[in-house]
Amino acid sequence: MMNYDVIVVGSGLLGLSTAYHAQKAGARVLVIDRGAVAYEASSRATGYLSLRADDPDEAPLAGMAEKLWDTLDEELGYPTEWTQKGRLWVAFSDKQLEELHQTYKAFTRADFGFELIDAQACRELIPILSPETRAGLYTPRSGHANPQRVSQAYAWAFQDYGGTILEHTPVYSVIAEGGKAKGVKTAAGDILADRVVLCAGGYNANLLEPFGVVFPVATVRLEALVTTPLPPMYEVGFIGLNGLSIRQTKRGNLHANGGPHEWVDLDADIEPNKPNTPIVRNLVRRMIEAFPVAKGAQLLRTWAGVLDITRDQKTIIHRFDHPEGLLVAAGAGHGFGMAPAIGIAMAELALKGHTSAPIEGLSLERFAGLSPTWKAEKKWDAGSYNT
Amino acid sequence: MAARGADYEVTLIDEHPQELKNMSFDAPYFYGSGLPASLSDETAVFDNVLSSNELLLECVENEVDVKIGVVAWGAFHNAPNSQHIGTPKVGIVSREGNELLEYDALILATGSRDFVPSFKGWELPGVLGGKAGAKLLTSYQCFNGTRCLVLGTAPLAVEFARAACDRGIDIAGFVEPTSKFQAGDQELEWALNAGIPILYESVILEAGGTDKVSSATVISTDGSGKQAEVECDTICVSIAVLPNVELPAAMGCEMQFAEEHPAWVPKVDSNLQTSVQDVYWLSAFNAQDDQIPRILSAVGDAASASEAPTGTTQHGARAADYINVWVAKLLEMGGSDVVLCQCETVTRSEFLELQPPRYLKAGMRHPHVAVTGGDAGPKISQDLTKRMTRVGMGHCQGKRCRDEAAVLLSQHYGIPLKDIKPGSYRFPVRPIDMSLIAAEDDDYHTREKWPHWMHEEVVPESVAGTAKR
Ligand SMILES: Cc1cc2nc3c(=O)[nH]c(=O)nc-3n(C[C@H](O)[C@H](O)[C@H](O)COP(=O)(O)OP(=O)(O)OC[C@H]3O[C@@H](n4cnc5c(N)ncnc54)[C@H](O)[C@@H]3O)c2cc1C
Ligand SMILES: Cc1cc2nc3c(=O)[nH]c(=O)nc-3n(C[C@H](O)[C@H](O)[C@H](O)COP(=O)(O)OP(=O)(O)OC[C@H]3O[C@@H](n4cnc5c(N)ncnc54)[C@H](O)[C@@H]3O)c2cc1C
Numbered sequence: 001m002m003n004y005d006v007i008v009v010g011s012g013l014l015g016l017s018t019a020y021h022a023q024k025a026g027a028r029v030l031v032i033d034r035g036a037v038a039y040e041a042s043s044r045a046t047g048y049l050s051l052r053a054d055d056p057d058e059a060p061l062a063g064m065a066e067k068l069w070d071t072l073d074e075e076l077g078y079p080t081e082w083t084q085k086g087r088l089w090v091a092f093s094d095k096q097l098e099e100l101h102q103t104y105k106a107f108t109r110a111d112f113g114f115e116l117i118d119a120q121a122c123r124e125l126i127p128i129l130s131p132e133t134r135a136g137l138y139t140p141r142s143g144h145a146n147p148q149r150v151s152q153a154y155a156w157a158f159q160d161y162g163g164t165i166l167e168h169t170p171v172y173s174v175i176a177e178g179g180k181a182k183g184v185k186t187a188a189g190d191i192l193a194d195r196v197v198l199c200a201g202g203y204n205a206n207l208l209e210p211f212g213v214v215f216p217v218a219t220v221r222l223e224a225l226v227t228t229p230l231p232p233m234y235e236v237g238f239i240g241l242n243g244l245s246i247r248q249t250k251r252g253n254l255h256a257n258g259g260p261h262e263w264v265d266l267d268a269d270i271e272p273n274k275p276n277t278p279i280v281r282n283l284v285r286r287m288i289e290a291f292p293v294a295k296g297a298q299l300l301r302t303w304a305g306v307l308d309i310t311r312d313q314k315t316i317i318h319r320f321d322h323p324e325g326l327l328v329a330a331g332a333g334h335g336f337g338m339a340p341a342i343g344i345a346m347a348e349l350a351l352k353g354h355t356s357a358p359i360e361g362l363s364l365e366r367f368a369g370l371s372p373t374w375k376a377e378k379k380w381d382a383g384s385y386n387t
Numbered sequence: 388m389a390a391r392g393a394d395y396e397v398t399l400i401d402e403h404p405q406e407l408k409n410m411s412f413d414a415p416y417f418y419g420s421g422l423p424a425s426l427s428d429e430t431a432v433f434d435n436v437l438s439s440n441e442l443l444l445e446c447v448e449n450e451v452d453v454k455i456g457v458v459a460w461g462a463f464h465n466a467p468n469s470q471h472i473g474t475p476k477v478g479i480v481s482r483e484g485n486e487l488l489e490y491d492a493l494i495l496a497t498g499s500r501d502f503v504p505s506f507k508g509w510e511l512p513g514v515l516g517g518k519a520g521a522k523l524l525t526s527y528q529c530f531n532g533t534r535c536l537v538l539g540t541a542p543l544a545v546e547f548a549r550a551a552c553d554r555g556i557d558i559a560g561f562v563e564p565t566s567k568f569q570a571g572d573q574e575l576e577w578a579l580n581a582g583i584p585i586l587y588e589s590v591i592l593e594a595g596g597t598d599k600v601s602s603a604t605v606i607s608t609d610g611s612g613k614q615a616e617v618e619c620d621t622i623c624v625s626i627a628v629l630p631n632v633e634l635p636a637a638m639g640c641e642m643q644f645a646e647e648h649p650a651w652v653p654k655v656d657s658n659l660q661t662s663v664q665d666v667y668w669l670s671a672f673n674a675q676d677d678q679i680p681r682i683l684s685a686v687g688d689a690a691s692a693s694e695a696p697t698g699t700t701q702h703g704a705r706a707a708d709y710i711n712v713w714v715a716k717l718l719e720m721g722g723s724d725v726v727l728c729q730c731e732t733v734t735r736s737e738f739l740e741l742q743p744p745r746y747l748k749a750g751m752r753h754p755h756v757a758v759t760g761g762d763a764g765p766k767i768s769q770d771l772t773k774r775m776t777r778v779g780m781g782h783c784q785g786k787r788c789r790d791e792a793a794v795l796l797s798q799h800y801g802i803p804l805k806d807i808k809p810g811s812y813r814f815p816v817r818p819i820d821m822s823l824i825a826a827e828d829d830d831y832h833t834r835e836k837w838p839h840w841m842h843e844e845v846v847p848e849s850v851a852g853t854a855k856r
Contacts, residue, residue, distance in 0.1 A: 036759070036768050036808075043774065057852025077752025079743050109851060148774035149743075160753050168764025188763070221468050228782050228818055243837045250747060251777070259837060264468040273467040275639055276814050278478060278487055280461075281826035282833055288825055298818040300784065303811075306468070312850045361852045385471045386836055 004030040004164075006350055007184055007193040009171045009207065013042035013147075013336060014329045015199035016154035017343025018350070020076075022197075023163040025351055030193070031163065032186060034170040034200075035271050038151030041201060042336060044224060044305030045147040046245050046257045048237050049337030051087070051112045051139070054103075058314055059110035060358035061341050066142055068340035077160065078153035081146035081250050085235035088125055089137040092289065096241035097134045104137050114139045126234040128291045144237045144247045147336055154339075170268040171200065174207055174326060181325035187269070195350045198328040202308035203266045208328065211320075216311035216367045217330050218380035219264050221274050223304045224257035225283055227297040244286040254294060259283050260386040263379075264306060274304040309333045311367065311374060317342060318364040319349045328364075388442065389679045390494075391451050393687070398452040398488060399443075400459050400479055402817070403526065404429075404436040414786045414817055415631050416519035417501040417624065421512030421599060423529040435528040457481045460815035460824070462493065462638040464663060475665065478814070485824050492686040495635050495653075495661075496669040499628035502706075504714050504791045505727050505735070507593040509624075513600030517543040517625030524550045532621030536603050538562045538591055541569040541709060544625035545578070551623075552581060559619040560584040562591055562605055564716045569709065586615065590716045594622055606720050626713050627706040629790060630672045636812040639663060644805040648672060649707035651809055658685035707804075714794045727795070728788045730781020738792060739799050741775045758800050765808035767796050773810045782818060785810055 006022050008015045011033035023029040033039075049069055052058035072080050091100040100116070107114040115138055122136040123129050155165060166188070174196050175182040183192035198204045202219030209215075229252030239245045244258040259279055266272055280302045287294045308330055310316055315338055316330040329346050331338060341357060348355035371377065379387035390397045402415070407426045410418045426432055436455070437443060447453050457479050464475035474489040501516025503509070513532065515523075517539070523530045524547075534557040537544050548558050561568075561578060566587050568575040578585060588608050595602040595616075603622055607613040629650045636642055640653040641662035653661040653668040658681045661668050667682045675681060717725075723736035731744060741757060743749050757767045769792065772778060778792050779785030785792075789810055797804045815824065826833075 036764070036771070039770070052846075055846045055851045073749070079747045079749035081747065106846070106848075106851070152771070152775060156751075156753070156755050159755075165759075167759050167761050169761065227821060241839070243839055251744070258839070261838065262469060262471065273469070273639070275463070275466055275469045276461070277469060277472060278461070278463055278476070278826075280814070281478075281485065281824055282829050282837075284821055285825040285829050286837075288821060295820075295822040297821050298782075299815055299821055299824050300782065300818050301813045302815070303813055313846060314850075314852070383470050386838060 004028050004191070004193040006030070006195040006197060007032065007191060008197045008199055009184060010199035010201060011037045011155065011165055011167070012040055012199060012201060013038065013151055013154065013339035014331055014342055014346070015197070016151060016158060017339045018197055018199060018329070018346040019163055020154050020158040020161070021343050021347035022351055023158055023161045025347060027351055029158070029163050030191065031158070031165045032169050032171055032184065032191070033165070033167055034268060036167050037155045037165060038148075040272070041305045041307035041331070042151045042339075043148045044303060045336040046224065046247060046255060047144040047147045047150075047336060048087070048245065048247070049142045049144070050334040051110070051142050052334070053110040053112045053114060054106035055314060056109050057361035059112070061315065061338060061345070061362070064357060065338050065341035069143065069145070072150075072340060076153040076157040078149065078156055080150045080153055082143060083145065083235050083250070084143040085237070086125075086138060086140040087142050087237040087239065088122065089239045089241060090122055090129065090290070091134045091136070091241045092130060092132045093134065099241055100135060100137055107137065112139050112141050125236045126238060128233050128293045130290055130292055132289070142237065146249065150336075171207070172268055173210060174198070176211070176323035176326070179322050179324060181323045195325045195327070197346055197350055198326070202306070203268065204308070204328050204330060206266065206268070211323065213364070214367070214370050214372050214374075215328070216370055216374065217308040218375050219266055219272075219306055219308050220261045221264050221304050221306050222257060222261045223259060223276055223280055223283065223302065224255070225280055225302040226253040226255045226300050227287075227294060228300045229253050230293070230297055238290070240286065240290045242286050242289055244283060244290060246287060246290065253300065254287065254291070254297065256283060256287055258286065263382055263384045263387070265382040272306045274306050276302045276304050307331070307333060307335075309380070311370065311378070315342065315362050316364060317345050317349070317359045317362045319353070388446060388449065388451070389683060390686075391446070391449050393683055395686070396452075398454060399446055400454045400457050400477075402456065402458045403522075404432045404456050406482065409817065412783045412786070412818055414783065415498065415500040416522055417503040417516030417787065418519040418523070419512065419515035420510060421515065421531050421621070423531040425529045426527065432527060432529070436526050439526050439528065454479065454481070458817050458819070459634060460485075460817060460819055462634060462666075464638070466639055480819050480823050484827065491665065493666045494669050494682060495666065497631035497634055499630050499671065500786065501624065502627040502629050502710060502790055503624045503787065504626070504717055505725050505788070506591050506717055506721055507725050508596070508600070509594060510726065510729050511594050511596050511600050512598070513596065513620055514594055514622045514624065517547045517623055518628055520547045520623045520625070521550055524554055530554070530556070533557060534559050534619045535621040535623050536560055536562065536617050536619040538622065538624045539569070539626040539713075540585070541625065541627065542574070543628060545570045545574040547623055547625050548578070548583065558583045559617050560586055562586045562589050564588065564590050564608055564712050590713070590720055591622070592720055608716050608720065627710050630670055633812040633816040635661060635666070635668060637814050637816060638666070640666060640668070645672065646805065647705045647707050649710065649804050658682060660685055710794060711798070714791060715798055718795070718798070727792065728778040728781060730783050730787070731777040733776055733778050735795060738772065738776050738778045739795065741772065743775065744777050756800070757796060758802065766802045766806040767800065768808045769793060769796070769810035770808065772796065779810045784818065
């Protein structure tokens, strides 16, 4: 029987980042995934670091992540395509302008230097913006990266320190004895470790259920697309208030996600189905609305991803007392950008029981008394669409 | 015609005649970069393609709704985690725009495409695939070239050569890596009678020329290193064809590996129904010779679905072996400094070493391999190699390089092809102009209910944390 210091369930970015830091700190770490490395949300994301300026609990962790991103290539030893050129929200109508002002107000809850800028200033950042551009909300902070490269960079850097990744091996449950975590039951048998870190996306909820925990995440399918490459046009992370986020990749493709989404259920043994739907045509329409020159490109590829959203759309970082040695993390829809910081927090919590990362207010405690039927009440149960 | 004869309403969709621009992405066939300018005369092209296809004209006469020059870019049905499609539908796009067509039964008869492995100079105008060549000659009736070297001696190669000879094009020779003429004795006799040289135990080393093919260097594989310069203005790569599976694969039909082709094909029951209800796979790669009656009887009788698995068929020698020989010999003779992926300019060695693309100007701290450990699951995922090297991620959607890339991985790591997971196929199955695929039916409801990407939604005052306030 295999034996490790730490088992991480899930090889998404949260799991890989946690594993990397724990292995680097000297622990023997095993990452187990039902599928291939980072084949789910983490490699399907758009690649933004959301600064979480509207939430003073999360903003400090986002600030920590931002610093880590700036040197991540050197840290890991593989290119991530991190592009530190700021973030820009753009309004194209009166209604969106009003939303923009509300967003601005919310973003002043933390200090990330957000400012409202006029259409002309927007166009200096993104020359291809539509003539309908009304105004923007901008910060020079943060940026974006290539999710597939970032995930693989963490996986390789983890392996470079001697870490082990076990793919195509579903985890069915956490083994606990006498109030302590002992390991996991998998399709390949029991694997033991005193510390078990759950980073299995929405399936975390299933793994925690036997411990009487109502883990407040729901899983959702979202769609994304890229165009054929275009000449370099802009580098800022664009978020259109017409409902589409679009970044230009280093290769020149316009990479976007947005739009209606469908709530889904998960199974340990089956890769979650995530087909695209005809709604990609409406995504294309919105891209052309924002950037009329996109008309001259071609739609190259679409895909979808499933990701977990927490009840309050905020990160969860939690270490259980019972069973001792069990930890869980949830990215809540912005786990890509947060992953460098979440990994450090989780590794420290797992190995030392405490962390210097700013995680106050992000534990499960805030959900005390959550109704077991919260998903259905919020219409976030499987099958609900666009709610 | 058979379905129409059984009184069904039938729509027939085919992408030909393709727009010149779309042909340049080498889908479905490998046209190469030397497409004749005369293809831009759309009226003439429509005429040629239609008039050369008697069955198609017959369809038109019999009230089959024939939609040509139309691509089926995607197909949608209710499935786990996607429960809001309603009636199953196919997304189609023409030169005018796109629409969604509902269906009771969907017959996928998407045919096959060229397998064209890389060699030095294969991006030059004048290099093309056998299917492309045959299509340009017999259907589009536009062909650039007067003297053509044919790579391969399988039936496809002879079919192309015969069509070319009929139209007065010189065949400069057949290049064959083994000592056997693959299409059989009868075809060999035809070739010899036609006075076409056959270069046995040879492969191409390089296509020569500055702005287009003007010659080919052929090298002997017997170890002598003997080279011959062949004068030609076109090089027709007619090694093998592979099934066009991007539509069934992307729409979620369960796939299985057919060793002999070697290709992933949809799993079908004895009525040719795929794992997706009411979707049928009609293909020369299936073993049955009565596929059409089987499908029609199943369409007529929903209860007739059968579980019996079916085999696949092959034309002559195993295409798998032939493809293997070609790829191995081209690598042995040509070395690893040959561009494997034209869209992204990635060489064979950059690909096999998983190097990041050149434009990132970045290296890797340690070398890594594509093979993953563990007893379960595929041993190599082409999604990983694609993500890291961009081979298969370019404008052609991997249609040029994905198959050779798989064979290279298999030979390099000693992993059977069946244990290599092919890169995911995605919609649209052809690159589509953004202006054509943009939704016109972006109605009030869609617009009003269009959500902001969840994580960009502002956290309401009521749940925002209080740490810094
Ligand atoms: C289209 C899209 C765009 C996005 N854009 C952004 C963005 O711009 N910025 C941002 O910050 N975030 C973005 N996100 C969200 C982000 O991708 C996620 O928050 C983040 O990737 C979560 O990482 P994770 O490791 O928790 O989850 P995942 O990457 O989903 O990893 C979970 C892993 O657990 C494995 N697993 C599940 N169950 C089991 C089991 N029983 N046994 C073993 N393994 C199991 C899964 O196979 C999977 O590999 C986006 C998401 C999508 C889908
Ligand atoms: C060398 C050779 C010799 C052969 N000899 C014989 C023989 O002697 N006897 C015999 O019976 N058979 C023979 N065959 C097989 C026969 O030629 C083929 O089986 C036949 O042409 C295949 O017809 P098909 O309709 O399946 O495919 P195709 O003729 O390839 O037609 C498929 C069509 O679908 C289109 N298409 C694909 N995807 C899409 C999409 N997403 N949207 C729109 N359009 C799309 C393609 O462009 C193509 O026009 C031979 C084949 C070869 C290669």
